[in-house]
Amino acid sequence: MSSSVESYEAVMARKGEIIRNAVGIDYSRFESGSIAFDYEGMMESTGYGFDEVRSIQQRYGVGNTPLLELRNITALARRDAAPGKGARIFLKDEAANPSGSFKARRAATSVCHARELGFTGVIAATSGNYGAAVASQAAMHGLDCIVVQECYDSRGIGQPEIVEKARKCEAFGAEVLQLTVGPELFFVFLRLLEGTGFFNASLYTPFGVSGIETLGVELHDQMRALTGSAPDAVVVTNAGGGNLTGTARGLHQAEARDTEIIAASVDLSGLNMADDAHFNRKSFTTGHTGFGIPFTTFPDRSDVPRSAARPLRYMDRYVTVRQGEVFYMTEALARLEGLERGPAGNTSLAAALAIAREMDNSQTIVVQETEYTGAGKHLQPQLAFARENGIEVRFGDPREEAPGTSIVLPQDPSMIAAQDLNLDDLRRRYIKHAVAFARERLGHAAPASASTAAAASTPASASGAPGASGALSFTEADIEFLAAETRSSPDAVERMLQEE
Numbered sequence: 001m002s003s004s005v006e007s008y009e010a011v012m013a014r015k016g017e018i019i020r021n022a023v024g025i026d027y028s029r030f031e032s033g034s035i036a037f038d039y040e041g042m043m044e045s046t047g048y049g050f051d052e053v054r055s056i057q058q059r060y061g062v063g064n065t066p067l068l069e070l071r072n073i074t075a076l077a078r079r080d081a082a083p084g085k086g087a088r089i090f091l092k093d094e095a096a097n098p099s100g101s102f103k104a105r106r107a108a109t110s111v112c113h114a115r116e117l118g119f120t121g122v123i124a125a126t127s128g129n130y131g132a133a134v135a136s137q138a139a140m141h142g143l144d145c146i147v148v149q150e151c152y153d154s155r156g157i158g159q160p161e162i163v164e165k166a167r168k169c170e171a172f173g174a175e176v177l178q179l180t181v182g183p184e185l186f187f188v189f190l191r192l193l194e195g196t197g198f199f200n201a202s203l204y205t206p207f208g209v210s211g212i213e214t215l216g217v218e219l220h221d222q223m224r225a226l227t228g229s230a231p232d233a234v235v236v237t238n239a240g241g242g243n244l245t246g247t248a249r250g251l252h253q254a255e256a257r258d259t260e261i262i263a264a265s266v267d268l269s270g271l272n273m274a275d276d277a278h279f280n281r282k283s284f285t286t287g288h289t290g291f292g293i294p295f296t297t298f299p300d301r302s303d304v305p306r307s308a309a310r311p312l313r314y315m316d317r318y319v320t321v322r323q324g325e326v327f328y329m330t331e332a333l334a335r336l337e338g339l340e341r342g343p344a345g346n347t348s349l350a351a352a353l354a355i356a357r358e359m360d361n362s363q364t365i366v367v368q369e370t371e372y373t374g375a376g377k378h379l380q381p382q383l384a385f386a387r388e389n390g391i392e393v394r395f396g397d398p399r400e401e402a403p404g405t406s407i408v409l410p411q412d413p414s415m416i417a418a419q420d421l422n423l424d425d426l427r428r429r430y431i432k433h434a435v436a437f438a439r440e441r442l443g444h445a446a447p448a449s450a451s452t453a454a455a456a457s458t459p460a461s462a463s464g465a466p467g468a469s470g471a472l473s474f475t476e477a478d479i480e481f482l483a484a485e486t487r488s489s490p491d492a493v494e495r496m497l498q499e500e
């Protein structure tokens with residue numbers, strides 16, 4: 001046991017170097033102060049501007065996906081709305097991408113860049129849609145591809161959706177390493193990167209996230225062409241935060257500053273994603289709170305030193321919906337609009353139905369329908385799997401749903417509701433994580449009593465920065481960075497830091 005622990009520790013100790021070599025970005029050059037880093041500098045460092053990203057995507061069949069008006073679902077929202085209420089609902093159909101999801105936008109520049117740099121293969125750690133996207137792009141470029149997937153519980157049983165996505169990756173020629181749930185995924189991933197010398201096509205590099213900016217711009221341009229104005233709201237399914245970050249950056253680039261950006265996740269509160277016993281008790285493998293909340297409040301938990309996905313910078317609102325509501329809307333989309341799409345996008349659709357009822361009927365709301373559906377994602381195998389795992393499936397009031405114990409499909413669509421998360425609460429949690437992350441990165445022990453005061457006996461840089469004791473000091477750049485990260489004023493950041 002000790003030798004495997006040692007080798008685990010030895011590999012982990014080299015993780016910064018391994019990642020740097022496998023991504024080709026020196027993240028340290030963007031760091032300053034205790035916490036700050038130059039986010040925009042990092043985003044620009046790829047050398048691929050918006051036009052070039054778009055032209056790569058066009059060359060490899062990515063993007064330019066259709067935008068459709070959902071007239072029958074709009075009528076359903078209006079049926080239960082007050083007079084004059086019920087926004088028009090539109091759908092951006094990302095299933096039309098080559099690998100069947102918006103993740104193709106993320107993979108396109110990464111894989112193209114890997115080939116330009118002379119890498120012979122690419123690796124991605126993913127639950128599947130992104131793996132399929134990388135595999136599909138790698139096939140087009142003639143590169144090898146390895147996908148590392150957390151697939152089974154300790155009994156060797158896998159969620160139908162994850163198992164299906166593994167097959168999709170294999171269909172594009174990728175080698176898929178299917179692991180059981182647990183902490184070894186990152187270790188295996190690092191060893192593979194080192195052993196193969198392949199490119200880390202991480203979801204969270206600037207190559208990946210800037211690829212989604214085209215989605216925001218397209219969505220805006222199509223809405224303008226169709227309705228004469230930018231959308232009033234866009235609902236984006238949120239997990240690791242790249243979807244929201246890229247879409248919002250694209251909308252800002254298109255000058256759509258008044259469009260409300262709403263994150264939506266499936267409520268899986270109470271389930272622990274790293275727990276073997278909980279692993280197969282969720283019907284949704286992405287777009288749920290088990291990823292959405294941790295990544296929103298600590299984006300740098302990803303597989304690169306600094307994530308390019310920073311959703312708290314951009315979200316105006318964050319809502320959750322329940323599993324039963326998403327299953328219901330999946331069927332409603334098929335029955336009312338003749339479209340079968342996957343669960344991740346229908347999370348946003350369920351939220352949009354509820355939010356449209358709050359909005360005026362002259363307003364518009366766009367749903368990002370982010371993925372295809374297929375055998376394992378379909379609601380029948382999902383609900384059958386839930387029942388096999390002892391989960392009660394029934395119709396009733398979705399508020400009675402208990403994640404991991406029951407799935408309650410609404411007796412009537414008027415019961416579908418979007419629950420608002422408290423953004424100030426998420427901001428506080430973000431600050432807490434940022435401080436802990438800085439301490440770890442700079443080798444500071446947590447102070448006995450939390451303090452933002454400078455110890456400053458050995459300033460680490462000319463700009464001020466941390467002292468050698470447990471307390472951290474914060475430069476003006478740190479405060480400005482945290483303000484941008486949390487969309488708060490510097491004063492509010494100071495107050496939140498005082499609470500630490």
Ligand SMILES: Cc1ncc(COP(=O)(O)O)c(C=O)c1O
Nearest residue numbers: 239240241242243286344370371
């Ligand atoms: C189909 C689909 N939609 C939405 C998301 C959420 O995207 P993000 O992780 O960038 O928040 C994912 C990511 O796993 C996905 O695969």
